[in-house]
Amino acid sequence: MSEPLVKIRNLYAEYKTDKGVFGGTQTIHALNGIDLDIYKGEILALAGESGCGKSTLAKTLIKLETPSKGEIFYNGENILKKNPVQMKAFRRKAQMIFQNPYASLDPKMKIYDTLKEPLKINTDLTDEEIDRRVVVTAGNTGLDRDCLKLYPHEFSGGQRQRIAIARALVLNPEFVLADEPVSALDVSIQAQILNLLKDLKENFDLTFLLITHDMSVIKYLADRVAIMYLGEIVEIGTVDEIFNTPKHPYTKALLSAVPQINNQQKEKILLQGDLPSPANLPTGCKFHTRCPQVMLKCKEECPETSNIDNNHCVKCFLYN
Numbered sequence: 001m002s003e004p005l006v007k008i009r010n011l012y013a014e015y016k017t018d019k020g021v022f023g024g025t026q027t028i029h030a031l032n033g034i035d036l037d038i039y040k041g042e043i044l045a046l047a048g049e050s051g052c053g054k055s056t057l058a059k060t061l062i063k064l065e066t067p068s069k070g071e072i073f074y075n076g077e078n079i080l081k082k083n084p085v086q087m088k089a090f091r092r093k094a095q096m097i098f099q100n101p102y103a104s105l106d107p108k109m110k111i112y113d114t115l116k117e118p119l120k121i122n123t124d125l126t127d128e129e130i131d132r133r134v135v136v137t138a139g140n141t142g143l144d145r146d147c148l149k150l151y152p153h154e155f156s157g158g159q160r161q162r163i164a165i166a167r168a169l170v171l172n173p174e175f176v177l178a179d180e181p182v183s184a185l186d187v188s189i190q191a192q193i194l195n196l197l198k199d200l201k202e203n204f205d206l207t208f209l210l211i212t213h214d215m216s217v218i219k220y221l222a223d224r225v226a227i228m229y230l231g232e233i234v235e236i237g238t239v240d241e242i243f244n245t246p247k248h249p250y251t252k253a254l255l256s257a258v259p260q261i262n263n264q265q266k267e268k269i270l271l272q273g274d275l276p277s278p279a280n281l282p283t284g285c286k287f288h289t290r291c292p293q294v295m296l297k298c299k300e301e302c303p304e305t306s307n308i309d310n311n312h313c314v315k316c317f318l319y320n
């Protein structure tokens with residue numbers, strides 16, 4: 001594989017929150033030492049239970065959140081050390097699409113202005129060039145000229161997500177972070193939006209970080225998959241490796257919940273207990289409180305990530 005477009009090393013992020021009725025504050029350990037490479041032109045899917053840190057990772061990558069530790073390189077440059085001018089250039093290249101197209105569009109702005117705004121803020125294009133770019137980008141996402149005169153409330157959820165995608169693409173980005181881009185949409189229109197993302201990726205040579213809990217979406221769109229648990233990546237591999245030869249007990253449990261996708265895994269693996277609180281992380285392997293294959297040392301020591309085959313890596317004592 002070529003050099004990674006995005007290189008994440010030992011990344012940590014935390015939130016301080018109120019403890020509620022007991023008073024005081026607590027620290028939510030949302031990211032706990034993420035190492036991840038995203039290669040140019042690939043769709044890397046990020047999967048894992050609610051609260052495992054997927055959105056935090058995406059937001060940290062575009063500096064909507066600040067990490068407490070670690071490094072993020074984009075095209076070889078450390079984005080955490082960029083000055084405001086360099087940051088502006090980076091923001092043009094990396095764009096995010098959010099889950100909820102109802103919340104992410106300004107209801108008071110016509111679609112034309114919604115698409116024009118990022119160009120006004122981030123580029124020196126003339127009004128004529130902006131106009132051309134808005135119309136072309138709308139067309140590329142399946143929106144005709146007439147749509148541009150309307151307001152968000154005049155569109156369905158699927159059309160709104162097209163508008164949100166157009167807004168992300170109007171700056172001609174290289175890297176798109178899509179956080180559950182279809183999970184708020186009607187099942188009947190999810191496929192259209194997924195196909196749109198697939199076409200855009202091919203036509204504009206985009207690199208995607210695709211966050212989704214839906215394994216069928218991953219199988220349909222992604223090249224590689226990273227599985228997250230309590231702020232760590234516990235397994236990463238190609239779609240083929242993860243679906244056909246999953247290694248980590250957590251990955252196996254996740255896949256067993258969708259038997260029609262993973263033909264080899266017929267029996268559902270039921271995990272014991274709830275997801276531990278990221279405010280109070282388990283010692284040793286963070287999965288040990290729920291792992292069907294837990295061993296004595298898993299409770300005390302944290303496994304390193306081992307390389308199984310090429311780029312298939314797993315963080316579990318069963319493999320190192």
Ligand SMILES: Nc1ncnc2c1ncn2[C@@H]1O[C@H](COP(=O)(O)OP(=O)(O)OP(=O)(O)O)[C@@H](O)[C@H]1O
Nearest residue numbers: 015017028030049050051052053054055056057278
């Ligand atoms: N702004 C915030 N303030 C405090 N805690 C937060 C904040 N954002 C996220 N968290 C906490 O950090 C942890 C990781 O959250 P995150 O939203 O990244 O998870 P996620 O994997 O995206 O979940 P989901 O699948 O539900 O979207 C969770 O425990 C969450 O409650």
Ligand code: SF4
Nearest residue numbers: 285288291298316317
């Ligand atoms: S290290 Fe131990 S507890 Fe963790 S996933 Fe592997 S077997 Fe399970």
Ligand SMILES: [Mg+2]
Nearest residue numbers: 054055056179
């Ligand atoms: Mg999320």
